[in-house]
Amino acid sequence: MSALTSRVLPRLSPVRCTLAAVLSGALVLSPLPALAADGPSFGVGGLMLAPAAEKAAAPAPAPAGNVVGLMRFGGDPDAASGMRSQVQTDLEAAGYVVKGVALDIDAAAAKVKCRGGGDECAGKVAEWLIKGGAKGGTTYNFLVYGTWSSDPAKPGTLVVYDVAQKKKVRELTPAGTVDDLILPLALPRELAAALKEYQTPPPPATEAELKVIAELDEPSKTPEELRAEADAIKKSQDAVDSGASESIDTSGVTVDLNKDFKQFCRTGPRKPRVNKDDPKDLRPACKLGPKFGYFQTRAWVALGLTGGALITSGIFYALGLAARGPYKDSVKALEDSGNTGLDPTTHAQYTQLASQVAADGNTMRRRLIGGDVALLTTVLLGAVLGIIIYQDRSDAKAFIRQEKSLKAISGLRPKNFRGGPMLGTTMQGVSFGFDF
Secondary structure (H helix, E strand, C coil), X not given: CCHHHHHHHHHCCHHHHHHHHHHHHHHHHCCHHHHHCCCCCEEXXXXXXXXXXXXXXXXXXXXXXXXXXXXXXXXXXXXXXHHHHHHHHHHHHCCXXXXXXXXXXXXXXXXXXXXXXXXXXXXXXXXXXXXXXXHCXXXXXXXXXXXXXXXXXXXXXXXXXXXXXXXXXXXXXXXXXXXXXXXXXXXXXXXXXXXXXXXXXXXXXXXXXXXXXXCCCCXXXXXXXXXXXXXXXXXXHHHHXXXXXHHCCCCXXXXXXXXXXHHHCECXXXXXXXXXXXXXXXXXXHHHHHHHCCCCHHXXXXXXXXXHHHHHHHHHHHHHHHHHHHHHHHHHHXXXXXXXXXXXXXXXXHHHHHHHHHHHHHHHHHHHHHHHHHHHHHHHHHHHHHXXXXXXXXXXXHHHHHHXXXXXXXXXXXXXXXXXXXXXXXXXXXXXXXXX
16 A cells, blocks of 8 residues: 555545445446346356456357258249249248349259259259359259249249258249239248248147137136026026916817807908918808818819819719610610511611611710719719818817917916026027916
C-alpha cells in the first residue's frame, strides 16, 4: 500500500468504506448475467461468474443429405420461372441446400439419350448431373422438376425425386388459374413439407391425440351434462308409465253401425289424403243411409261390375228364350213334312228343313251359354263384393270405436298434473303426465 493510500484511508469513516465496497461490487458484477448466457460459469467466493463469449454463434449448417437439384420448369416461361423461384425460397427456408440446374427434365433426358420421358429418365439424368453433366458435378440427394402454366387447360406438375432410392417422393398436379394468388404460394410450401416429412416421418398418433380425434364428432360430456341427461330420461319414462293409455280402460266402448250412423256421418265429400301415410276418411255418407253409406270407392266399383254382369246374364237368357220359339217352329215344320233323308224325291226338301232346325238350335244354345257365363261371373263378383262390404264395415266400426274412445278420454278431467323439461343430444322439449 502506498503512502498516499495510507494517508487517505484513515480519514474515511466506516460507513463510507462500506458504501464504496457496495458500489464497486455492483459495477463489477453488472455484466455477469449477459456473460453467463454465453458460456459455462464458475464460482468465486459463492458467486457464479461466466466468461465472455469468444465469438458469436455461427448459423447451423444444413444437415447431410439435404442437397436438392432444382431443375428448370417447363411450360409458360414467366409462370414457370416464378414458381421455380418460390420453390427455391421455401426449400431453403426449410433447411435444404438448393442447387440450380439450367436444364428442364425433358432437355436433360435428351442429353442422356433417354426416350422414356421425364419420370423414367430421372435416374439417368441424376447420374449424369452428378458426374458433371451440364457443368454440374454436385452430389444431389433430390431432384425437383416439372412444368407450370397459368392456363387451366394445362395443369402443372411438380415432382420430387429421391436420387439414392431412385423413386418419386411426391408428385403435385394442381390446376393453376390466372386469378389464383394463393396456389403459387401454398404449393411450394406443400412440396417442402412433403420432402421434410419424407426424410423424417412423423411419429404415430398418441393415445391423447386419438382421443381428441374420436371426440371431434361426439365431444365428451361433463359429469353434469351426463347427470342432466339421465334425469331427463328418467322423467320421460315416468311420464310414459303414468300416461293416460294405462290409466283409462276403453274396452267397454261398443259400436252399432245403425245407431251410431247419424252421429258420425258426413254431409260433404271425404277429406282427401295428402299422401299414402295419412289415414283414410272412413265417415259414412249421410245421404246414403246406414246400408250404403259405409261403402268405400272399391265397394261401388265392385257393385257396378256385379250389377253389369247380372244384367248381361239376364240379356243372354232373354235372347236364348226368344230363340227357343223359332227353334220349336223349325222342328215342328220338319216333323209335319213327313220327309226323310232316304227318299230321293224329298231329299232336298228334308235337307233344307233339317238345316234350319240346326241353325235355330245353335243360336239358342250360344245365347244360353253366354247367359251361363255371365251368371257365373255375377256369382264371383258378388262374392268379392261381399268381402269388400265386410271389410268396409269393419273399418268403419274400428273408426267409430276409436272416435268414441277419444271422446270418452277427453270428457275426463285430469288431476295430479306433472311436467318437466326433456334434454338430450338430439331432442329438447317438455314432458308431462297426469292421472285421471
